[in-house]
Amino acid sequence: MSGVGRIGEEYWEWVLRNQPQYATFLGDHRYNAQLPRIGAEDIELQRSELAAFLKRLKGIDPRTLSGSDGVSRDILIFTIGAAIREIDFGFHLWSVDQMAGPQVWLAELMNYHPLRDEKDVRDLLARFRAFPEYIDRYIANLKEGISVGRVAPKVAVARVVGQLKGLLSVAPERSPFALPVGGLPADAKPLGGAVLAAIRDDLYRAYVKLLAYLEGDYLAAARDQDGVWATRGGSEAYAFRARYHTTTGLAPDRIHEIGLEEMRSISAEMRRTAAKLGKGGDLPSFLAKVKADRSNRWPTGREIVAHFERILAKATAALPEWFGTVPKTPCIVKRIEAYRERDCPAAYYCQPPEDLSRPGIFYVNTHEPAKRLKMNNAALAIHEAVPGHHLQMAISCERRSLPAWRRNVSFTAFVEGWALYSERLGDEMGLYEDDLERFGMLTYQAWRACRLVVDTGLHAKRWTRKMAIEFFRSHVALSEMEIVNEVDRYIVWPGQALSYMIGQREISRLRAQAQRKMGARFDIRRFHDVVLRDGALPLSILGRNVRRWAEKEKP
Secondary structure, eight states: OOHHHHHHHHHHHHHHHHOHHHHHHTTOOTTTTOOOOOSHHHHHHHHHHHHHHHHHHHTSOGGGSOHHHHHHHHHHHHHHHHHHHHHHTTGGGGOOOTTTSHHHHHHHHTTTSOOSSHHHHHHHHHHHHHHHHHHHHHHHHHHHHHHHTOOOBHHHHHHHHHHHHHHHTSOGGGSGGGGGGGGOOGGGGGGHHHHHHHIIIIIIHHHHHHHHHIIIIIHHHSBSOOSGGGSTTHHHHHHHHHHHHHTSOOOHHHHHHHHHHHHHHHHHHHHHHHHHTTOOSOHHHHHHHHHHOGGGBOSOHHHHHHHHHHHHHHHHHHGGGTOSOOOSSOEEEEEOOTTTGGGSOSEEEEOOOTTOOSOEEEEEOOSSGGGSBGGGHHHHHHHHTTTTHHHHHHHHHHOTTSOHHHHHOOOHHHHHHHHHHHHHHHHHTTOOOSHHHHHHHHHHHHHHHHHHHHHHHHHTSOOOHHHHHHHHHHHOOOOHHHHHHHHHHHHHSTTGGGHHHHHHHHHHHHHHHHHHHHGGGOOHHHHHHHHHTTOSOOHHHHHHHHHHHHHHHOO
16 A cells, blocks of 8 residues: 555544544444544644544645546545644634534434344433533533633524423423434334433433523624634634635635626526516516415425425436436435424435445435425435436445545535536426426525625625525525525535535536547536545546546547
8 A cells, every 4th residue: 555545544534533423424443432622732633643644645745646546645644734724723712613513413313223132222422421522522612712712602592502402391201313213123112211311311401501601601702693704813814714615726705706607607697597488577576476476385395395306216217328427326215203303404415325235315405395495306305316416415424445534535616616507507407397397496505606606705704694685585496594594504514605606617627628629529427426436526526537638539
């Protein structure tokens, strides 16, 4: 194994050891009895270990490396350097998050923690019993954040307080944590009482403590301003997040301009499509009519799930004409659980584990179905499942010639850029049934362009939450509930929403560039294989790969 390969393996082992819940999610069960270590001393140690990896990588002369090792070195330097910067900017000191906080991720872990035998159940008990200490350290981090001027916004704190109250309103024995108790394996059935006791005495008491702190001292200290600019070093932190999530050097102001440019272009397409529907004229008025049309809403959550399953089947059948490599791992549709659906997005995707023992899961939100627009479902399924996230991630997981860390590393500009590119590709593939579904796709394109404007508006241009919501209302055909959830997501995840449109633009640009260079020799199936074959990449490395392929294959 090369020096870079050895460092990559060591780094991946470090990731699994320090993120044991992620290891469980991937099907690596060596750390199933552990929770993440998040104390101040743990974070300090993690930073020093990351710095040691980075020093070793920078000590390797890139001129001595093969193409694959050179790519791996570049990826590792980018990823590890970003992890160090993340710590230095203190994002963990104000991590109050309705999307993935401890009130969410532990319950989600119940979907992935195995319960095959007594050892698995004892591992789960160990996690439950360690949770009070985890929450103590989580609260200690928030207190340190207050002392150094890095605090969460009030809107996020209020969201999490609401989630905790909802969770605690359910009796421990009826909570998501207790669901597996009735189906424990025979050798572990005597532990059922201990599991319920741990839920009551460890989990619930820890959540009560967290709720009391957030609702009391922390809410009083939380910031009124919504953007990260209001925290200590916030503007510099946001510029870093923009570079990290886009894997480019684009500044927030330029990204804001790109968003406005894209919105103008997409709005023109939307007007043309609206005219085909016999609804020409003022686009905001048409959007309002679409939102108000009850026939464009769902009567039940069951019908939402069934419709997504039909779209997924149709898209999967069309893949061989557009992709040389099609994954063997299936994708299933699953409803988001009731305890968390109110605060979740319309849908999201979970990749299969490393051992491919579980399918990819397309989670869909069926909360208040009458508020969800039918016309958006096709674009959403294409983005999250096929040919979007599931296709890309399943291909990566199945590519055993890549080391494990390369199969699982994620760059949001690549991953989300591919999924957004897939929405457009779906039109070429004939996956939209009619012009209304195509209009839905365009509203989703406008939504991602809108993200460039709103995310930079909130965090670089000092917009308020109210301004961001109003901008969305005027430009995108999402329901009020979805708009509010989206804006609140951007508030707690600065920069992440920039990755979608920036990534899509680059993939589309590379495709057009290759088509010009290759002429009649251009093969869309080969292009897609070149994009996806090496797993997720920074956009600069992806561009290099595509250009080399096009140069080699040109007439």
